[in-house]
Amino acid sequence: MQKYKFINDLTSDVLFEAYGKSLKEVFENAALALFSVICQIKKVNPKDIEEFEIKGDNEEELMFNWLQGLIAIVDTEQKFFSKVEIEEIDKTHVTAKLYGEPITPEKGETVVKAVTNYKYSFKKTKDGYKAVVSLDI
Numbered sequence: 001m002q003k004y005k006f007i008n009d010l011t012s013d014v015l016f017e018a019y020g021k022s023l024k025e026v027f028e029n030a031a032l033a034l035f036s037v038i039c040q041i042k043k044v045n046p047k048d049i050e051e052f053e054i055k056g057d058n059e060e061e062l063m064f065n066w067l068q069g070l071i072a073i074v075d076t077e078q079k080f081f082s083k084v085e086i087e088e089i090d091k092t093h094v095t096a097k098l099y100g101e102p103i104t105p106e107k108g109e110t111v112v113k114a115v116t117n118y119k120y121s122f123k124k125t126k127d128g129y130k131a132v133v134s135l136d137i
Contacts, residue, residue: 083098
């Protein structure tokens, strides 16, 4: 099963779909898609750990807040992340460990400003879950 894919119909945004058989898996895959836009995740050493927790009123809002929060932690902690481990997840809250290292220009890709509402969706599918996410770059 595919983890995520990029859809090229935007110029100032990046649009991707993330997939997962479970909530945990779709949230991890969406985070990896986001981080693969921000940095070269294959080159980022997962040596530092950041604890991360976010809430939402439902699964759809939780995914939006999750990705928005991940963008914020990259900015505030000045770190690139290459590994995500979700410890707890339900319909309104997620707790995770993020693994990465301090930002270095040679490992950077694209500065992501925010998650946008453009084409945003989060759905339960016959195979699990699917998120469609647009990032403002």
